[in-house]
Amino acid sequence: MTTYAPSRPLGDPAFHDEYLRLVGDGDEYAATRMALDLLDDGVPAQRIMIDLIGGTQARVGELWAGNEWSVAREHAATAVNERVLAALAAQVHTRPHRGRITLACVDGEWHGLPARILAETLRMDGWRVDFLGASVPGPHLITHLHQTGPDAVALSCMIPTRLPRAHAAITACRAAGVPVIAGGRGFGPGGSWAQRLGADAWAGTAEEAVDRLADDWPPPPAPEFPAAQLGDEEYTHLVRSRPQLIEIAMQRLGAAYPAVHHYDAQQVDATREDFGHIADFLAASLYVGEPQIFRDFTAWTASVLTARDVSVTALRVGLRLVRDQLIDFPAAIRTLDLAIADLPRP
Ligand code: B12
Structure with missing residues (x-):
């Protein structure tokens, strides 16, 4: 397939910012117009899809992760991006x-x-x-x-x-x-x-x-x-004991991290969900035999927490509460220790 150099205005950052603004405002019609105008100007459809729509989608997710956009705004923006993609696709046969x-x-x-x-x-x-x-x-x-x-x-x-x-x-x-x-x-x-x-x-x-x-x-x-080699005993144990692992961690959290006593119901739910993510990423890491999977996840979570003004201590405590329940599982312990060591010091 031919690789095309991004042409103006697709190569212009201000153009991408304008498209992001429209997508973020839920302005489906104006966003579609921008993409179709590019097509009329001779920009190949695949460039518009990959550079404009794909590039914008990555920024949409990052704005959500950085707590600048709510999940509702992210979902609405994603829906607009999908509609623009469909509109473009309908033009190309x-x-x-x-x-x-x-x-x-x-x-x-x-x-x-x-x-x-x-x-x-x-x-x-x-x-x-x-x-x-x-x-x-x-x-x-x-x-x-x-x-x-x-x-x-x-x-x-x-x-x-x-x-x-x-x-x-x-x-x-x-x-x-x-x-x-x-x-x-x-x-x-x-x-x-x-x-x-x-x-x-x-x-x-x-x-x-x-x-x-x-x-x-x-x-x-x-x-x-x-x-x-995939999905060994440790992985199987972790998947089976996931519900207890989360429940016990939640029960012990108050003693280990007193700030949780001031959490509202929504924050408690989010914390339970976070323990679910910890269990799932750890399981995937054990399945593939690759600690880096878990370390990438915890590093990213630490950055998301920081963006939301939540102390990374909460994550460190959470990882230790999971670790305490897995002492008979050497690969899990090794992976958790590496991830804990990666976290920024308070
Ligand atoms: C947008 C986004 C979301 C949106 C998704 C909206 C949607 N409906 O698509 C929302 C906010 C809902 C979301 C949710 C989550 N997300 Co998210 N998300 C992103 C983000 C920012 C962009 C993804 C995207 O669409 N990129 C645009 C596309 C076009 O880019 P692309 O990857 O270059 O695409 C190309 C290739 O991937 C390739 N390709 C894709 N599929 C295939 C298939 C084949 C066969 C081939 C050959 C090629 C190919 O072709 C594409 C086009 O060139 C990424 C980070 C990032 N910058 O990519 C995180 C990311 C993927 N998310 C992540 C996470 C952790 C989550 C959540 C678990 C967060 C949470 N705590 O709830 C949930 C999980 C949801 C789920 N169960 O699937 C992590 C994944 C972890 C990791 N280590 O990789 C990422 C990487 C963020 C990070 N850590 O930096 N996310």
């Missing part, structure tokens, strides 16, 4: 001539827009794409493969907690005889965890995926992967 691809987000994966951008980019390159959307349960994905017989499955995973499900999906697709191209930052830097989970290929961006599928598909069969 490419007759399918390459083959058929099933594109799905892994079960529990709600970051749907990156996969949607990929779907439209592949369509423009001549693939017939069945886009199944966010959070597709494995069995439904496999049923779809049996019904449609695609040449590839493209599997999107933006967050590592979904990697065990991604592994199940990849294994099932390969067993059904359909090679898998994986993508999304959940698969780790350079897609290294995609390979460990048995994907046939990985691509970092929609453009790389287009190139990979056009030049080298189907790929030579991927080597057998050591599935037995």
